[in-house]
Amino acid sequence: MSPHPYLADLPVFDAEVDAIAESVAEVGLLHPVTLDAEGRVIGGRHRLAACAKAGVEPTFETYDGDPLAFILHDNAARKHQTTGQRAAEVGLALESAGKRQNRRWAYGEAKENLSDLKDSRLSQCGLILDHLGRSALIEVANGDRTLNDAYTAAERARDDAEQAERKAAIEKAAEDDAREFVTAKDPELAAKVGGDVIGTYREAMAIWEQRNAEEVRKKRQAAQDRRDAVQRLGSYIRAFLGGWETAKNLHANPLRDEVLDALAPTYRDEFLRIEKDYL
Numbered sequence: 001m002s003p004h005p006y007l008a009d010l011p012v013f014d015a016e017v018d019a020i021a022e023s024v025a026e027v028g029l030l031h032p033v034t035l036d037a038e039g040r041v042i043g044g045r046h047r048l049a050a051c052a053k054a055g056v057e058p059t060f061e062t063y064d065g066d067p068l069a070f071i072l073h074d075n076a077a078r079k080h081q082t083t084g085q086r087a088a089e090v091g092l093a094l095e096s097a098g099k100r101q102n103r104r105w106a107y108g109e110a111k112e113n114l115s116d117l118k119d120s121r122l123s124q125c126g127l128i129l130d131h132l133g134r135s136a137l138i139e140v141a142n143g144d145r146t147l148n149d150a151y152t153a154a155e156r157a158r159d160d161a162e163q164a165e166r167k168a169a170i171e172k173a174a175e176d177d178a179r180e181f182v183t184a185k186d187p188e189l190a191a192k193v194g195g196d197v198i199g200t201y202r203e204a205m206a207i208w209e210q211r212n213a214e215e216v217r218k219k220r221q222a223a224q225d226r227r228d229a230v231q232r233l234g235s236y237i238r239a240f241l242g243g244w245e246t247a248k249n250l251h252a253n254p255l256r257d258e259v260l261d262a263l264a265p266t267y268r269d270e271f272l273r274i275e276k277d278y279l
Helices: 014-027 045-054 067-076 083-096 108-113 119-131 134-142 147-185 187-191 201-211 213-248 256-262 265-278
Strands: 033-035 041-043 060-062
Touching: 014 045, 033 045, 041 045, 041 067, 067 083, 067 108, 083 119, 083 134, 083 147, 119 134, 119 147, 134 147, 147 187, 147 201, 187 201, 201 213, 213 265, 256 265
Parallel strands: 033 060
Antiparallel strands: 033 041
């Protein structure tokens, strides 16, 4: 009897088989092994192995419904595994059934059979699958590592991948900018990119910059001046908005008269005009 593909990577524990085999040898198999409509094992793999070990002919029953629903329901009844192991087995079965799509669980009707597992556990399993692969989740199911340990490793792998993606994006943007720059400034130099001497447009841009250091200095200074001006004007706007809010409420401030008296006449008159016209 072969297991259903949804169970192909799930472990069979020798200690559990041995315990069941002792019972089977003494009283026989009390609960039949469950098969799907195609004759594949979807429940009772430990009982089937125990029967083989005890030399007892197993009995079978057929489940005509959704194999995944049965497998998930059957998983909820297991007591010899940790919650992390059970969550890992559920994650493996769901992934085998195509329920992991675009790094999200697409449970569908399967969700009805997962009420005993916290969503956070299954989210951990999903991250492990996405960044460490099935082998890591199989280790959890086997009890070779904890779910939390694998999840922590998956988080690190995710963070490393995201950092690598950000770095690649920055490098690509820099290369695109360099290509546009060099192509516009020196087409002959741009045509040499990709050869034995100049590998990238950024290298070509560095060559151009060396040849045109003064122009580059002026451009960089102009760019810096522009950035400084933007920041300066932004600070003015922030100060203005903060002052505007204060000015709107000055009429209710008990210090109003003292504040106005402390201002130079030109500032006081201008404020009173603005207050009258806009506030």
